[in-house]
Amino acid sequence: MTKVKTDNFELLFQKMQSLETIMELRDIKRLKGMIYNLVEDYNATKTKLISVDDIEDNDSDYAVVIGNTQQVLSKISYGHIPFKTVIQEVIFEDTIYKSYDLIARQTLPYFIRENKQVPIFKFINSLDDEQREELLSEKLVAYYKSHSDPKVYINRATRDLEERYSKYPNKTLMAIFEDPELAVTPKQNLLLLAALDSKPENILDFLKQKHDFYYSYFTAVKPSTFKSTYIKLVCIYDCLKYQQ
Incomplete structure (x- = not known):
């Protein structure tokens, strides 16, 4: 020194x-x-x-983030999309994520393991045959095939109200939603039956109009009937609109 x-x-x-x-x-x-x-x-x-x-x-x-920026950003941003964001991607045109191949490969497989109802058709049907062959896992393909009928998104409690729905005077989604005489649970089930009986554009219009109301329940800690209904409505719309 x-x-x-x-x-x-x-x-x-x-x-x-x-x-x-x-x-x-x-x-x-x-x-x-x-x-x-x-x-x-x-x-x-x-x-x-x-x-x-x-x-x-x-x-x-x-x-x-540590690593190659392009690889890391694509994997993190698409692999950890919140489920509520996936819902928004289906409803709105001004979407954030344009690369649906990454959503199909990384996001959807995770959510079909965690949720019973996942809107998948908009994302998968945006891919060409070669991309589907390369990107889709066996479980995702199986889920795609088993959920091609929108009726799969309703349960027995909803089906039990089919007779009541058939006698309902105004079967539009908005009329059912705004009916003050309907209790919460029957109302949500009747909405699902009305969705099965509606055109995709009418379901979409309802989803957009009532988005703020239903979306607020996505942050709730406890399971919510409103949250479950909204997810099912989005899935029914997704199936009717984008299922090929």
Whole structure:
């Protein structure tokens, strides 16, 4: 070690700028542990990444990704789409995700394992035959075939109301929804029967008009009749509109 005495640190600073940053091993291990915990044990209520440029700005949220940007972004953004976003993709034309091949390969297989009703036809039928052969898993193909009839989305409780529905004076979706004499559960079941009896464009119009009402129940912790009905209505519309 050579000791140097000087009152001009400019040359020293210039030399230091050319050196590579040295990170100690314990810091690397700590960073590795933090990233592992962020990925494996992520809890949105406890973990938050903010801009280090303006630490007071709590609205500056950032995601940290390590790896090839194109590969990682495509896998993360399409592999972790919230189910409520998939619902919106079916209903609205001004969609966020245009690459439906990635949704078919990464998003839909996850949701058919987790949910009984998943709208799949808009995404799958946007693919050509070669893409379907390459991208679709056996389980997704089986789900596609078993859900090609929109009646698969209604249960026994709904079917038990078919006679009551046949005698209902005004069978439009909006008339049933706005009927003050109907209790919640029968009303939701009658809506499903009305959807089976409606044109796709009429179902879509109802879904858009009542989107805010139903969509608010997607954040509910407990299962909701309204949420279940809306998902089924979207699935029925998706099947009637896009099933080939």
